[in-house]
Amino acid sequence: MERLSPLDSAFLEAEDSDRHVSLALGAVAVMDGPMPEFDSVGAAIAERVARVERFRQVLQVHRLDLGAPHWAEDPTFDPHRHIHRAALPHGGDDQALFRFVADVMERRLDRDRPLWECWIIEGVAGGRWGLLMKMHHCIADGIATMQMFAGLSDSGSPDTFATDIRASRVTASAPDVRGVVLNPLEWPGALWHVATTLTDTASRSVAGALQIAGGLLNPAAESSLTGPVTTMRRFSAAHVRLRDVERIQSRFDVTLNDVALAAITSSYRDALIRRGEEPQKTSLRTLVPVSVRATDAMNLTDNRVSLMLPLLPVDKDDPLEQLQSVRHRLTRSKKAGQREAVSIFVTAVGALPFALTAWAARALMRLPQRGVVTFATNVPGPRRRLKIMGCRVARILPIPPIALQLRTGIAILSYADSLYFGITADYDAAPDVDELARGIEQAIDRLVALTERP
Structure with missing residues (x-):
């Protein structure tokens, strides 16, 4: 029986909280050329999807949270x-495609069925699908x-940029943490076991834990970027x-x-000014997920991330100063x-009874x-x-979710050259989401121009 980890379960709790x-x-993904017959596309996707175990499984929960939810085969x-067909209106330009994406993604998945959907989209501009x-x-x-997405391609699972990340260069290994039964008398012993097995790492991450706690507890400057969200996206x-990004990397080390984060900083600064708000030092504390997935765990279907909480420098106007400040703060x-610190916390939570962690997360x-x-x-x-x-994939756009009063979220995806x-935003709170996207492109152009200076 494969159970969800505390981190996996947290995404269910976050959804249930709002x-x-x-x-x-x-x-x-947008493909060049006319779309093949729908039946043949649907059959091919169905055959490729069925290879992924998680796509054939449903989520089963335990009463009173006496155990973590687990995956079971859907009989x-x-x-x-799960495979649907759609056609874009109005000539299928980007606005029509983006509106369709938002409509699909804002609807919740049915938890009584395997938790995925696939949409085959006809009528994309330029004779694409x-x-x-x-x-x-x-x-x-x-x-x-x-x-998993790349696994739907004709070549299966191709080489990705994921092997370049720091975590991928180590072998996956989970800390030796004992599970705890429901007897509360055993909880202190389990936590002590976690602490002693992770002493060396913990001693280097106390400052990180304090920074994370401070970032979560200290309110950001009030702005239109945070607040309740609606159901529409x-x-x-x-x-x-x-090659432009690599040119900036090389020139400024x-x-x-x-x-990417400097370009996002610049665009958010422009957005605040455009909305008549003054960018402050604490206006843009940003959750930056960090992968802890090793190469030998690339094909595992779970969540393996830690995080950082830097303040992005929207109070600074100069593009180069923004870039240097982002680098300094991330370092x-x-x-x-x-x-x-976050990895240790997640590991420690895994040593506690699921009921306790579920109730705490819910609250x-x-x-x-x-x-x-x-x-x-x-x-x-x-x-x-x-x-x-047989159709060339011209572009792949990532689609992040938003929750916990974050009105916008950005996913960055490297594909080929x-x-x-990809920017997801609350419908009412961010009518200028297209300008936010253009601001990122303009910020990169400005940094490229700076590389030409002595």
Whole structure:
């Protein structure tokens, strides 16, 4: 019996805490050329999806939370029940595609069935067609989701940029943590066991834990970026060339993540000014997920992430100063051990009875959240262009969910020679989501121009 980890379960609790949110994530691929016959596309997708165990399973929960939810085979599983057909109106331009994506993603998945959907989209502009894959976040994180998405291609699971991340260069190994039965007398012993097995790492991450706690407890500057969300969503996307990003990396000795977050910083600053608000130092505390997935765990369907909580410098106007500040703050977060602190916390939670952690998570997630303003997650995609049903995949747009009073969220995906930013936003709170996307592209253009200066 495969049970959900505390982190996997947290995405269910986050969804349950607010009836306006759907914790599904996904990606939409746009293919060149006319779409093959729908029946042949549907049959091929059904055959490829059925290879993934999690797509054939349903989630089963235990009464009174006496055990973590677990996966079980769906005896009535039929992949064709999850594969849908749609056609875009108005010539199928990006606005029509983005509106369709938002409409699909804002609806919750039915927990009585396997937690995924696939939409085959006709009528994309330029004689193209699309494929939208949607699944619940409790199944997998961004990297695992992209591995499964790439598995739908003609070549199976191709090489991805995920092997470049730091965590992938170590072998996956879970800390030796004892499970605890329902007897509360055994809880202290389990926690002591966790503490003693992780002493060396813990000693390096106390500062990180304090920074994380401070970021969550200290309210961000009031702005239109946070607050309650409705059930409706908007979606938009930005596209930049990887060679431009690499040029900025080389010139200013920064990482791809530094460049992406600096561009996001610039766009959010413009958005605040456009809305008549003054960007403050604490206006944009951002949740930045960090993968802890090793190479030998790339094909596992679960969530393996830690996080950092940097304040992005929207109070700074100069693009280069923004970039340097982002680099400095991320470096400081890494050195302080924020990633390690969160990993230790997740491991310790796993040693407690599920009922205790579920009830605590349920209570905490219903409290107002004012410390974090948005999130930005970097998902490594395929290194080479894919083909689906013989059609070249021109672009892949990542689709993040939003919850916990975060009115916008951004996913960054590297695919072949491009970097794509997928932006999900609350419909009422972010009517300027397209301008947010254009602001990211403009910020990259400004940084590229700066590389030409002496």
